[in-house]
Amino acid sequence: xxxxxxxxxxxxxxxxxxxxxxxxxxxxxxxxxxxxxxxxxxxxxxxxxxxxxxxxxxxxxxxxxxxxxxxxxxxxxxxxxxxxxxxxxxxxxxxxxxxxxxxxxxxxxxxxxxxxxxxxxxxxxxxxxxxxxxxxxxxxxxxxxxxxxxxxxxxxxxxxxxxxxxxxxxxxxxxxxxxxxxxxxxxxxxxxxxxxxxxxxxxxxxxxxxxxxxxxxxxxxxxxxxxxxxxxxxxxxxxxxxxxxxxxxxxxxxxxxxxxxxxxxxxxxxxxxxxxxxxxxxxxxxxxxxxxxxxxxxxxxxxxxxxxxxxxxxxxxxxxxxxxxxxxxxxxxxxxxxxxxxxxxxxxxxxxxxxxxxxxxxxxxxxxxxxxxxxxxxxxxxxxxxxxxxxxxxxxxxxxxxxxxxxxxxxxxxxxxxxxxxxxxxxxxxxxxxxxxxxxxxxxxxxxxxxxxxxxxxxxxxxxxxxxxxxxxxxxxxxxxxxxxxxxxxxxxxxxxxxxxxxxxxxxxxxxxxxxxxxxxxxxxxxxxxxxxxxxxxxxxxxxxxxxxxxxxxxxxxxxxxxxxxxxxxxxxxxxxxxxxxxxxxxxxxxxxxxxxxxxxxxxxxxxxxxxxxxxxxxxxxxxxxxxxxxxxxxxxxxxxxxxxxxxxxxxxxxxxxxxxxxxxxxxxx
RNA sequence: GCUGCCAUAGCUCAGUGGUAGAGCGCCACCUUGGUAAGGUGGAGGUCCAGGGUUCAAGCCCCUGUGGCAGCUCCA
Numbered sequence: 001x002x003x004x005x006x007x008x009x010x011x012x013x014x015x016x017x018x019x020x021x022x023x024x025x026x027x028x029x030x031x032x033x034x035x036x037x038x039x040x041x042x043x044x045x046x047x048x049x050x051x052x053x054x055x056x057x058x059x060x061x062x063x064x065x066x067x068x069x070x071x072x073x074x075x076x077x078x079x080x081x082x083x084x085x086x087x088x089x090x091x092x093x094x095x096x097x098x099x100x101x102x103x104x105x106x107x108x109x110x111x112x113x114x115x116x117x118x119x120x121x122x123x124x125x126x127x128x129x130x131x132x133x134x135x136x137x138x139x140x141x142x143x144x145x146x147x148x149x150x151x152x153x154x155x156x157x158x159x160x161x162x163x164x165x166x167x168x169x170x171x172x173x174x175x176x177x178x179x180x181x182x183x184x185x186x187x188x189x190x191x192x193x194x195x196x197x198x199x200x201x202x203x204x205x206x207x208x209x210x211x212x213x214x215x216x217x218x219x220x221x222x223x224x225x226x227x228x229x230x231x232x233x234x235x236x237x238x239x240x241x242x243x244x245x246x247x248x249x250x251x252x253x254x255x256x257x258x259x260x261x262x263x264x265x266x267x268x269x270x271x272x273x274x275x276x277x278x279x280x281x282x283x284x285x286x287x288x289x290x291x292x293x294x295x296x297x298x299x300x301x302x303x304x305x306x307x308x309x310x311x312x313x314x315x316x317x318x319x320x321x322x323x324x325x326x327x328x329x330x331x332x333x334x335x336x337x338x339x340x341x342x343x344x345x346x347x348x349x350x351x352x353x354x355x356x357x358x359x360x361x362x363x364x365x366x367x368x369x370x371x372x373x374x375x376x377x378x379x380x381x382x383x384x385x386x387x388x389x390x391x392x393x394x395x396x397x398x399x400x401x402x403x404x405x406x407x408x409x410x411x412x413x414x415x416x417x418x419x420x421x422x423x424x425x426x427x428x429x430x431x432x433x434x435x436x437x438x439x440x441x442x443x444x445x446x447x448x449x450x451x452x453x454x455x456x457x458x459x460x461x462x463x464x465x466x467x468x469x470x471x472x473x474x475x476x477x478x479x480x481x482x483x484x485x486x487x488x489x490x491x492x493x494x495x496x497x498x499x500x501x502x503x504x505x506x507x508x509x510x511x512x513x514x515x516x517x518x519x520x521x522x523x524x525x526x527x528x529x530x531x532x533x534x535x536x537x538x539x540x541x542x543x544x545x546x547x548x549x550x551x552x553x554x555x556x557x558x559x560x561x562x563x564x565x566x567x568x569x570x571x572x573x574x575x576x577x578x579x580x581x582x583x584x585x586x587x588x589x590x591x592x593x594x595x596x597x598x599x600x601x602x603x604x605x606x607x608x609x610x611x612x613x614x615x616x617x618x619x620x621x622x623x624x625x626x627x628x629x630x631x632x633x634x635x636x637x638x639x640x641x642x643x644x645x646x647x648x649x650x651x652x653x654x655x656x657x658x659x660x661x662x663x664x665x666x667x668x669x670x
Numbered sequence: 671g672c673u674g675c676c677a678u679a680g681c682u683c684a685g686u687g688g689u690a691g692a693g694c695g696c697c698a699c700c701u702u703g704g705u706a707a708g709g710u711g712g713a714g715g716u717c718c719a720g721g722g723u724u725c726a727a728g729c730c731c732c733u734g735u736g737g738c739a740g741c742u743c744c745a
Binding site for chain 1: 671673674675681700701702703704705706708735736737739741742743744745
């Protein structure tokens with residue numbers, strides 16, 4: 001006897017071995033028709049899944065978010081079959097569903113390009129039109145393995161072995177149709193009942209990928225697609241993507257004159273234009289205020305430092321792959337040349353760092369450490385908090401660069417806190433408070449917090465396990481006190497200590513790490529830092545690295561998207577535009593402009609011969625918060641007609657009233 | 671770095687081997703106006719760079735540079 005406990009708590013009895021579909025039918029015809037899959041004790045299963053005993057069962061229809069994942073996984077099968085029809089030599093590896101679609105990794109010598117998509121889609125449409133059922137069958141592990149080996153697809157063999165390692169005792173296949181007659185794939189499922197349920201789909205893109213994500217292993221062509229239960233949703237999906245593209249900081253940023261990237265200057269190097277510089281400067285002033293309050297001291301350090309410094313810190317050569325090559329000492333190079341050193345040999349010396357020279361700094365910490373070490377420190381001085389907007393340079397691979405979010409030169413709102421171990425918890429908490437203030441002021445609520453812990457099985461993490469435990473406990477406690485949800489992620493720690501990261505999504509849904517707080521026991525040791533304790537003996541301080549914005553480039557890139565280019569008044573590059581009705585009122589307009597400037601506001605004056613409608617349109621598109629329109633009436637009464645970029649006409653007020661309101665809002669960072 | 675796609679005016683883009691185009695922007699002139707585009711005219715090109723094929727290349731081929739999507743990486 002099967003007892004199905006439905007979501008409303010009611011029970012339904014069916015004969016043993018009844019399928020989920022039969023359950024759906026027993027509830028109602030409409031439900032059976034809409035059924036895509038079932039959920040048994042929380043796990044999504046096929047409609048054909050046979051029930052035995054008592055379970056919590058619900059029917060998954062197309063309104064259930066899980067249904068979309070099942071549909072997409074099934075569509076991935078259909079796409080794979082279509083691809084194998086066109087290219088019989090294509091070997092399948094792995095084809096999961098995604099939040100926005102699905103992909104299938106395929107090994108095939110011949111490149112598949114976007115011009116092939118139509119052909120693939122045509123084959124897929126044919127398979128869907130046949131409305132073939134997805135039918136599941138299982139083989140014992142040994143039997144299944146024998147079959148896979150005879151088929152000669154090493155990726156599927158590997159998948160099966162991994163399934164076994166995960167505890168599987170049997171292997172399951174899905175035939176798109178009838179086993180033995182139609183296309184089949186080794187697959188855990190679940191799947192939609194039949195291909196006819198796929199009402200809207202599209203092959204979207206192709207990219208390369210590697211087996212198990214390892215660049216040293218076999219390369220695949222990863223074909224992306226997406227699927228929906230109806231055409232409207234599919235169209236909506238692409239429309240949303242297009243809308244997102246319009247918010248992209250790479251589109252908006254240059255259009256609003258915030259920044260530019262110049263091929264002649266170099267890949268991944270940001271040129272901040274005057275308007276972008278205003279935004280950055282305002283943010284820096286804002287954080288500077290809080291740094292003073294929290295007892296930070298400002299420092300400045302150079303952009304290059306001796307290679308030796310970075311050997312001590314461990315950045316070179318350990319991270320040399322992601323650094324610009326060293327700047328070689330001229331004397332050293334001539335001496336080597338006289339010894340008959342070839343270019344190739346010289347290059348090797350640079351690789352290994354056996355060379356006199358300088359490095360463009362990849363991090364600020366070694367410089368701050370040397371400032372700490374320049375004086376004898378007492379426990380009474382601690383914590384010492386050194387802050388700098390420090391520009392660093394990293395050799396990111398060309399394919400990783402893009403916009404302001406991934407660049408080769410960027411400025412961190414960096415600081416290093418040197419403290420006693422018992423001060424770590426309080427200091428980490430202070431850092432988190434700062435991040436919270438920043439995100440709160442800017443109205444950024446959509447972020448997640450990640451506490452990166454060490455993976456005890458990995459050799460990557462250096463240092464004393466007891467210290468790690470204490471540092472991790474301090475980070476977790478600080479994250480706890482933040483009052484927002486956070487995830488613990490073993491293996492995400494820096495090699496020198498645990499960290500707390502703030503991660504946000506961009507308009508395309510890609511995640512970026514912004515603010516970060518990291519506890520470090522390693523660098524103080526490598527640089528043999530000390531302070532004199534109350535016991536008159538030397539002790540080793542602990543360092544905290546922290547950057548609440550992360551980098552100015554990445555942060556502002558994300559910020560542009562967050563505001564869709566419409567910055568709040570205090571951040572707006574141009575806060576007020578004065579628009580004269582006609583050139584007759586330009587003198588009065590100029591007086592208004594002068595007074596606004598006098599009050600410290602950033603103003604632009606449109607005294608051109610354009611009509612007022614055109615002027616309004618121009619500044620609305622430029623997302624200037626306030627437009628002040630001045631004509632005959634305003635001139636006579638000493639007023640300005642206020643228009644807000646989104647709220648429209650706000651009526652006329654005296655100039656002094658506007659100035660008071662605007663400057664107050666700026667002061668309150670609105 | 672890898673796979674695929676892309677590169678034409680300041681911007682967005684059209685141009686399938688035979689005399690380089692449009693819209694917006696810019697400049698000038700006319701117009702002097704009341705809350706999202708007034709009119710007319712003009713300037714503006716190394717068709718990403720280098721090489722090749724061809725009587726002839728923006729267009730076809732090769733190499734490089736840069737951009738986009740994804741993979742990988744991200745101290």
